[in-house]
Amino acid sequence: MRKPCCEKEGTNKGAWSKQEDQKLIDYIKSHGEGCWRSLPKAAGLHRCGKSCRLRWINYLRPDIKRGNFEQDEEDLIIKLHALLGNRWSLIAGRLPGRTDNEVKNYWNSHIRKKLIKMGIDPNNHRLNQIIPRPNPQNDCVSAAATSSGSMSNISACTKAPIKSSREIDQRASQATSVLEDETSGSSSRDLNLDLTIAFPNPPLQVEEEMQKNIKGSFTMAREIETTLQHSPTLALFR
DNA sequence: AAGCAGTCCAACCGCCCTTTG
DNA sequence: CCAAAGGGCGGTTGGACTGCT
Numbered sequence: 001m002r003k004p005c006c007e008k009e010g011t012n013k014g015a016w017s018k019q020e021d022q023k024l025i026d027y028i029k030s031h032g033e034g035c036w037r038s039l040p041k042a043a044g045l046h047r048c049g050k051s052c053r054l055r056w057i058n059y060l061r062p063d064i065k066r067g068n069f070e071q072d073e074e075d076l077i078i079k080l081h082a083l084l085g086n087r088w089s090l091i092a093g094r095l096p097g098r099t100d101n102e103v104k105n106y107w108n109s110h111i112r113k114k115l116i117k118m119g120i121d122p123n124n125h126r127l128n129q130i131i132p133r134p135n136p137q138n139d140c141v142s143a144a145a146t147s148s149g150s151m152s153n154i155s156a157c158t159k160a161p162i163k164s165s166r167e168i169d170q171r172a173s174q175a176t177s178v179l180e181d182e183t184s185g186s187s188s189r190d191l192n193l194d195l196t197i198a199f200p201n202p203p204l205q206v207e208e209e210m211q212k213n214i215k216g217s218f219t220m221a222r223e224i225e226t227t228l229q230h231s232p233t234l235a236l237f238r
Numbered sequence: 239a240a241g242c243a244g245t246c247c248a249a250c251c252g253c254c255c256t257t258t259g
Numbered sequence: 260c261c262a263a264a265g266g267g268c269g270g271t272t273g274g275a276c277t278g279c280t
């Protein structure tokens with residue numbers, strides 16, 4: 001049996017109080033990040049170290065951008081998800097001020113459903129093989145897939161009559177099962193998506209080197225896009 | 239106004255990878 | 260080289276909130 005990450009007894013769980021937040025902020029301001037295991041004790045917090053880390057990274061960090069995602073951020077998330085899959089930390093690394101948790105939540109609550117309504121499988125970014133029955137409202141699917149514009153076009157296509165989230169999930173699983181054979185071979189997930197594609201919050205001293213990597217990353221991204229030329233969501237950005 | 243269903247998001251859990259001794 | 264510890268990540272959950280009937 002695996003050892004727990006920290007002592008569970010005597011530690012608080014659930015929502016953080018203002019006092020706890022302040023203690024954590026004060027401690028990190030004076031001591032910096034790191035050594036999360038010993039931090040709670042040193043900071044006088046009755047919390048698990050992991051919980052402190054999460055609270056800091058996802059909520060208390062001063063450079064965090066709060067509020068709604070802008071259209072270009074959404075576009076970028078979709079595009080990066082098509083390239084990287086559910087590697088939220090890598091995707092978040094390309095969105096200044098956004099956290100992996102935030103991106104993940106936004107994907108699951110907004111973008112995923114939006115793609116499904118468009119008839120695009122959010123798992124592999126391909127057009128659903130089970131195209132919803134003939135319906136003028138669904139015309140936007142093919143229109144969007146062939147559009148040269150941005151995802152802004154999607155907003156006009158979100159009125160498809162799907163009644164519940166359960167139905168959305170069913171459609172998604174249907175689509176996935178239909179596409180299984182197709183994707184089991186040389187799917188995008190099998191691509192070698194090396195981690196060099198991401199560069200979260202680079203330290204200043206390595207910026208120059210990062211610039212080189214950026215060039216390389218974009219080259220690689222282009223290659224991957226070529227490989228995924230049948231991906232409707234990628235087509236949206238062309 | 240009340241009850242219900244759906245949505246959102248902060249936080250937790252457990253696995254995996256990296257580091258350290 | 261190996262095992263243990265620490266850190267990071269993605270998946271999932273639960274509760275607060277909102278909108279609809």
